[in-house]
Amino acid sequence: MAESQNTLAVEVRTEFGKGAARRVRRADKIPGVLYGHGGEPRHLTLPGHETMLLIRQSNAVVELAFEGESHLALVKDVQRDPIRRLIEHVDFIAVRQGEQVEVDVPVHVTGEPFPGTVALQETTSVLVSAEATHIPESLDVSVEGLEEGAVIHATDLTLPSGVKLIDDESNIIIVSITVPRGEVDDDAEAEAGEATEGGE
Template sequence: MSDDFVLQRISASKREKLGSIESRRIRRAGRIPAVVYGHELEPAHISVDDHDLRDLIKNRERVFEIDVDGKVEETILRDLQWDTFGTYILHVDLVRINASERVTVEVPVTLRGTSPGALDGGVLEQPLHTLELDCLAHSIPDSLPVRINSLEIGDAIHVSDIEVPRGAKIHNEPEQVVVHVLPPQGVPEPGAEEGEGPDAPEVIGESESEEATEE
């Protein structure tokens, strides 16, 4: 993103009353209760238009401006609370920032391509679905793409293998596995031949034959 970036802006209104009853009234009016905090200032209880907020979410805007009665602040979307079915937004938390300052956020990992090992019957597992990224607030990526086109059975991609935007840094431990391909379930370990090992079935008559030989 260039340095002449422009933030989206939505209007907000102060909330004079708090509580669950008032929050329900606000939501029935097509607005979402919100709290803005950070920068060592008192938390501000506001409400934003439901449609405006959904547009920002749809466009994956995480950093934007809010205009509260003419006072404009730069904020980052920190948390969304949804109803049980994930249909309605119940509440939103915003954090005051400077769009050119560094922030630490959780960024989703997106797998790209098809793993040859998975096509051969291997089990593709993704232990890490998000990574903790330190970057400029106005440069937060929508996701971190990870290409798995070369992953064979037994291969893994670690945090240290992930490419990040210029100037960004991942806080997760470098040796953590992001995605790997495991052998198919039920496949014996290499070198474990059928009929060998402690659980191999006993051959009928084998003990009697050995006893006869000893006699």
Template sequence: MSKSLSITATKRDGLGKGPARRLRSANLIPVVTYGHGAAATSMTIKAEDSEQVLHHSGIVELVINGSDKKTTVLKTFQRHPISNKILHIDFQEVRTDEVVFTLVPLVSVGEPAGTRQGGQLEQVMMEIEVKSLPMNIPDVIKADVSALNLDEALHVRNLVFPEGVSTDVAADQVVFNVRAPKVQEVEETAAAEGEEAAAPAADTKKSDAE
């Protein structure tokens, strides 16, 4: 199960795009915590800590101004569309005895049988929303793909979740599949189009001959 990640946060007063840009220039990321009916709290964390947060699936303990603490989970985040830098993070405050919903990465285990038949493994879902108590949130959900043959798929219903962890995602949602290489598909499509284009020309010659 995932361990708690503890990072330092500092309360902030200045809100809006201008102050946020100045914070990011100072290597700080604006964050907000909310939950349990309390007013949202605006803070900052270090940019390097924000990367740790995005690679952590469990509880994030925010130590605010060196004393106050909030038990949270990552809820949403924003990245710059060009630089891909983190712009903002939202945390949801939680209690250790309440069920929470959070996203957990999906990873494949094993070599699909279909790859030995010329296929390629494709990952359709990169992460999945799970529900569990905060301390039970797994770091990743592993999917054994070794039994997948060519043109077969592994679905959400085939995933094995740790005890106390489940999901509301549709059971028939595809997670991984094994498909023929895309290059081969393109070549087959081009060949089919070539045959269709050649057909009218043959008809014309026949008509001229008549």
């Protein structure tokens, strides 16, 4: 859970455009922007190393400290260089203690299904409503011992207290249990062979 917030000392950015952003990155810092609560977007310069450490988890909540104030914020979007994977820009959404927010939470599959079957994860995250400071880092779903044909929907997930599934997500399939195609074909060929031999 994101129960404790980490403080990030940031600076207000007054220069914009690609050239200004490049200068920020050359100084080992990261350009960012804070949106929300009806106010004007606040363009920020973030410390590079500290920012990378704080936003490694999904839906990180941090305290942005600037101009003598602190602002609770949720990491909404992280833009990375497609090749070097370095962070190029971070979008934050302002939140308040106790405020409900909608976020995508990763789903992790645990356990092993019945021997001879495989678990196909069809959805890797679900949209939930949660208190801004109590967002689960992930949701676990067990497939231990499940047999072919078993299906786990989003409504089957065990959600922490105060976390609710968004209605549109209710019918989404998270995991289905099936037999690998090759094994099905092998079994069918074996049965066909037995039938042929019996006919002879």
